[in-house]
Amino acid sequence: MLKSDGTILRYNIVQRIGHWLNALAFVILLLTGLLVFFWPLAPLSGIWSRSLHRLAAIILALGPIFYFLADRRGSFHLLRVSFTYSRDDIQWFIRAPWYFFGISKDLPPQGEVNAGQRVHHALTIIFYILVGGSGFAMWFGFDHIPSQVFLGALIVHDISMAVLTVLMLGHVYFTFVYGALDGMIRGTITRLYAQVEHPRWLQELEEQAAMREHKGQTAS
Numbered sequence: 375m376l377k378s379d380g381t382i383l384r385y386n387i388v389q390r391i392g393h394w395l396n397a398l399a400f401v402i403l404l405l406t407g408l409l410v411f412f413w414p415l416a417p418l419s420g421i422w423s424r425s426l427h428r429l430a431a432i433i434l435a436l437g438p439i440f441y442f443l444a445d446r447r448g449s450f451h452l453l454r455v456s457f458t459y460s461r462d463d464i465q466w467f468i469r470a471p472w473y474f475f476g477i478s479k480d481l482p483p484q485g486e487v488n489a490g491q492r493v494h495h496a497l498t499i500i501f502y503i504l505v506g507g508s509g510f511a512m513w514f515g516f517d518h519i520p521s522q523v524f525l526g527a528l529i530v531h532d533i534s535m536a537v538l539t540v541l542m543l544g545h546v547y548f549t550f551v552y553g554a555l556d557g558m559i560r561g562t563i564t565r566l567y568a569q570v571e572h573p574r575w576l577q578e579l580e581e582q583a584a585m586r587e588h589k590g591q592t593a594s
Contacts, residue, residue: 376583381562382576388444393558396437402430404539411532428513435506455487456495463489476551478570486575490548498541505534 376382385393406427409419442449462482466473466489469481473490487495508531512524519527549555552571557563568576 376579380565382565382568382579383561384557384563385561390558390561392437392441396434399430399433400542403427403434407535431509456492456499483574484572486572488571494541494545501534501537504530505538
């Protein structure tokens with residue numbers, strides 16, 4: 375949504391709250407999980423770390439439910455676009471090495487979610503399901519599943535968490551390279567940022583604003 379001050383509403387309050395709750399829960403899970411994963415840190419772990427790990431797991435698991443109940447239409451839209459790609463995206467990925475270093479020149483026009491963000495979302499969704507499913511299998515099936523199944527769940531859990539950690543670091547990196555932090559704090563982005571990252575989406579917003587203005591003039 376284009377605002378009167380020239381900025382663009384990118385994320386509503388529900389999306390921002392959900393984002394920061396999920397981020398906090400993930401960091402807690404990562405830190406408490408490292409106490410078990412790296413044996414030199416094992417002496418630091420205990421009932422407190424396991425309880426905190428499980429509490430954070432519950433918060434992270436409730437994240438998608440929170441999103442869905444608060445914004446069903448937006449949730450389905452995000453899920454759809456995360457797994458939808460076009461020929462323009464192939465060209466975007468060819469230019470990705472330059473994009474990695476903050477050079478966005480000559481990128482194919484992108485919509486509300488660019489190709490890199492869609493891949494990030496898709497991988498996050500896939501490994502989120504894997505890390506959550508394997509984690510709860512170990513939590514509730516500790517005394518009920520065969521040791522081989524438990525070991526398999528542990529391996530899936532650790533690999534999935536490693537992938538999600540890499541995705542998180544990449545997310546943080548690009549957030550600062552392209553100055554996108556304000557979007558998840560205030561909810562708004564500048565027109566310049568939208569022009570660089572999402573020019574096709576910006577054009578759609580401008581066309582919608584012009585149409586509303588025209589209807590308003592016609593009605594008056």
